[in-house]
Amino acid sequence: MNQMAIEVSNLRKNFGKQIVLNGINLSVPAGTVFALLGPNGAGKTTLIHILSTLITPDEGKVRVGGYDVLTQQDQVKQTISLTGQFAAVDEVLSAEENLIMIGRLSGLTTAESRQRTVELLKAFDLVDAAKKKVKTYSGGMRRRLDLAISLVVSRPVIFLDEPTTGLDTISRRALWEIIKQLAKNGMTVFLTTQYLEEADQLADRIGVINGGRIVAVGSSEELKSHVGGEVIELLNADDEVIHTIPTSGSIEDISRTLNELVRSVPVGTRVNIRRPSMDDVFVAFTSNAKETMHA
Numbered sequence: 473m474n475q476m477a478i479e480v481s482n483l484r485k486n487f488g489k490q491i492v493l494n495g496i497n498l499s500v501p502a503g504t505v506f507a508l509l510g511p512n513g514a515g516k517t518t519l520i521h522i523l524s525t526l527i528t529p530d531e532g533k534v535r536v537g538g539y540d541v542l543t544q545q546d547q548v549k550q551t552i553s554l555t556g557q558f559a560a561v562d563e564v565l566s567a568e569e570n571l572i573m574i575g576r577l578s579g580l581t582t583a584e585s586r587q588r589t590v591e592l593l594k595a596f597d598l599v600d601a602a603k604k605k606v607k608t609y610s611g612g613m614r615r616r617l618d619l620a621i622s623l624v625v626s627r628p629v630i631f632l633d634e635p636t637t638g639l640d641t642i643s644r645r646a647l648w649e650i651i652k653q654l655a656k657n658g659m660t661v662f663l664t665t666q667y668l669e670e671a672d673q674l675a676d677r678i679g680v681i682n683g684g685r686i687v688a689v690g691s692s693e694e695l696k697s698h699v700g701g702e703v704i705e706l707l708n709a710d711d712e713v714i715h716t717i718p719t720s721g722s723i724e725d726i727s728r729t730l731n732e733l734v735r736s737v738p739v740g741t742r743v744n745i746r747r748p749s750m751d752d753v754f755v756a757f758t759s760n761a762k763e764t765m766h767a
C-alpha cells in the first residue's frame with residue numbers, strides 16, 4: 473500500500489437537487505485512525521459509502537489503498553473491511569457459527585476458519601457467549617461480533633460507521649480498546665462518530681464535516697488550540713454551566729473579561745477556567761460554516 477491509505481480530492485455528490493458533498497479534500501496516512509465528525513445529515517455515511525464503493529461519486533478523485541474507487545472497485549473491495557454492511561450476521565446462529573460461516577464464504581478452509589474464529593472470539597471477549605444464539609446478545613456483544621465478522625479476513629483499511637452509537641459507557645470503552653489495537657497492528661481506521669470524546673480519545677486526526685465540506689482537519693490538540701485559549705465558564709449555585717465565554721488565554725484578556733462579568737452576573741456566580749474541549753471545537757466549526765482550518 474502507498475503511504476496514503478485514503479486520498480480524496482474535490483469529491484462531489486448530490487442526491488437529486490440536494491448537494492451533500494461539495495468538494496471534499498482529505499488524506500489519511502496508512503496505519504492511522506481518522507475520525508470524521510459532523511452534525512446529523514452532514515454526509516458522513518455518504519462519504520464512507522463512496523470510499524467503500526457502495527455508491528459512486530459525481531465528481532472528484534477517490535483512492536483507497538492506492539486504488540481508484542471508480543475504475544478499480546475490485547481492488548478497493550479487497551483492501552477494505554466495512555462493519556455492518558458486508559457482514560451479514562445471522563441471528564439464529566451463534567457467534568461461533570457466524571464466524572466460521574463467514575470464514576468459509578471468504579475462501580478460508582474449514583481448519584483456517586475454525587482457527588480464525590477461536591482467535592476472534594478471544595480478542596472480542598465473546599468466548600463465554602460463543603455458542604449462544606446471536607438474538608440473545610446485548611447491544612455491546614452484537615457490535616463486537618459485527619466488528620469481529622468484518623475482520624475474519626484481515627484487510628489494511630477498515631471503515632466503521634458510528635461504531636459505538638447506542639452502546640453504554642463500558643461497552644463503548646471496550647470497543648475503543650479494540651479499535652486502538654487494530655491501529656497498533658498497522659490497520660488504517662476511518663470512523664464516523666457523533667461522540668466528540670470518541671474522536672478525542674481514538675483518532676490521530678479528526679476531520680469536521682459541515683455544509684458539504686471538511687471545515688477543519690487536525691489532531692485534537694491542533695483543533696482545540698485553533699478554537700482559542702482558555703474558556704471561562706460561569707456556574708450557578710447548582711454547579712451547572714450557565715454561560716461559556718471563549719478567551720485568547722492571555723492574562724489580560726481573562727482578567728478584562730472577568731472584570732466585565734463581575735458587574736453583570738448575579739452575586740455568588742462561580743467561575744471555572746478550562747482549556748477548550750472537543751465540544752467547543754464542534755460548536756466553533758459547525759455553528760459558523762465560514763470558519764475553516766486545515767492542519
Ligand SMILES: Nc1ncnc2c1ncn2[C@@H]1O[C@H](COP(=O)(O)OP(=O)(O)OP(=O)(O)O)[C@@H](O)[C@H]1O
Pocket residue numbers: 487492510511512513514515516517518519666
Ligand atoms: N440514497 C439517498 N437518496 C437521497 N438522499 C440521501 C441518500 N442518502 C443520504 N441522503 C441524504 O444525504 C444527506 C446526508 O446523509 P448521510 O447519511 O450521509 O449523513 P450523516 O452525516 O451520516 O448523518 P447521520 O449522522 O444522521 O447518520 C441527508 O440529508 C440524507 O437525507
